[in-house]
Amino acid sequence: MCYSAQIQADYRKYVRTFGSDVSLERFVELFWEKRRDGGWSKLPKAMRAAFRSAASSEDLAIADLVEAGDNEQGAALETELFQQRTRLTVAERTLEAKPTKKAENDKRIATDKIARAQRNLADLQRTDLLDRDSRIFPGHYAPVMVVQDGRRVVIPMRYQCRLPGWTPAMERQKPGTYNARRDNLKKAWRQLYGYKHGIMIVNAFYENVARHRLEQRELAPGEQEENVVLEFRPEPRQDMLVACLWSVTKGGEGEADLYSFAAITDEPPAEVSAAGHDRCIVPIKPERLESWLNPDAKNLAALDAILDDRSRPYYEHRMAA
Template identity: 45%
Template sequence: MCYSAQIHSDYRKMVRELGAVMDLDAFARLWIRENGLEHKKIPKALIDTLRPDLASEAVETMAARLDLAEQEWQQELFKQSKRKADNERKLAAKHTKTAETELGRATRKVDQLKGWIADRHRAELKPRDWQFYPQWWVPVLIREASGYVVRPMRYQLRQPGQPASSDFTRTGQMSGTYNARRDNLERYWRRQFGHTHGLMVVNTFFENVEGPDGKNMRLQFRPRTGEPMLVACLWATWTDPAGKDPDVDCFAAITDDPEPEVAAAGHDRTIINIKPEHVEAWLNPDPQNLDALYAIFDDKRHPYYEHRLAA
């Protein structure tokens, strides 16, 4: 599965090249959603780069929410700094396993909080600012009657008619519905496959694999050519059957059998990176001709995916 990826940093150029427009009203609604609470699941780069283009209400709502979040971080930083200092004094007087453990936890939390605060005010964007995870919001290219549109969508497709709890399994784990297996498209994904298709443009993706020691490793994959990937997706609009929660535009990335180098690295799936000449056909599917869509998959791009251990 594609557990995480990074939005193509120059995605606006790609938008222009594909003749698409940014749905700024949709991005503004996302900024305002739950009074800006979704900031936790929006890549920093999107918040920063879209600030000049969005309505003042959306920008002010997001800024107010981030100010509130920073106040909470500062309060927690004070608390954790005290915890750290207290345990440093305990260890100076007498070494105990408890104090050592508490010091380690407090130190990691202090570093994390300082990082969040520094990131809030950092103007220069870094590659990790474009990274997203399941349930985060991502720009997705779709086709509407008026033409190509880029709209923010949540990276986990919740099937229309299903309760919000369907995002998770009975054991409380997040379900794998942020990825759609090619061999299941005509079953679980039949209401989207051949009907509502999208593309996300990413530079790199991340996968969890088992390391030589049996422990989990996180690998970062990137095309050796350096070209951005056009990842085939399915999308839907979820409406709360109870009428309580706001609508959710959401999507899943389609995965196929792994490329040889990805399999050799220890992972069993790879996202489908379609060729630019197939964009029109993919975004304008004919539900009566699914063979043509599978043909797009069969003719996908095969760049060599280099990998390294993710930071």
């Protein structure tokens, strides 16, 4: 399963390459919502940064939202640092006077939280963008291009699809819906396959792999399975148009609608399988884009053919940083 991906987070790439419009209203709703509910960190830094250079009055309003959200996030991290440094000082004084298990735990936890808060604060304040600023995980948001009312439009969506009719409680019982298995599209995903198609631009993806499978060997007697994270990149380097399914759930009173999506995955090519993983994202060919974004639910065979006739780059892998 594609548990993480490095995406094209700048909506302007979609505009320049595909002539798409942008749902600025949805970006505004999302940024306001994540400021309110504490989910600011689920918005990739690169996606927020795209609005820093405002080109219109609408962009300027979003740029102000981004700046305010970043400032609030920074203040929260500064507060966390102060609290944990205080906790660390108290723990160290206690250990000097009379060592206790609680003080040892407090020192360890405070030290870890200080380091994490410092890293997060440095990332927040950094102005140059790194690859990791475009990386998403389940529950994070990414630009997804779809067709609405006959026009291509970019909408920020959550990477974990809430299927039609699901409640938040039902969603929590099945947390793996950030991927839609190819062999299940006409079953679990039948309400979306043939109806709501999109693409996400991806230039790398990440997978959890068992070390012994990566090394193409059996576990040794008594050896515990160890997980490693691999980064897969197409060679030559390129942006891939990853096939997605999406849904929109009406928000409750005072809540914004939830746009969410899943990446379609299929059996892996030989090089991904040899690296120890059994799934792979499905990048569609550019010439198939129009047909994919305008599906005919009465002709699923044509959609199957698009997924069969996919782009097939060679995926190089390495241990993820």
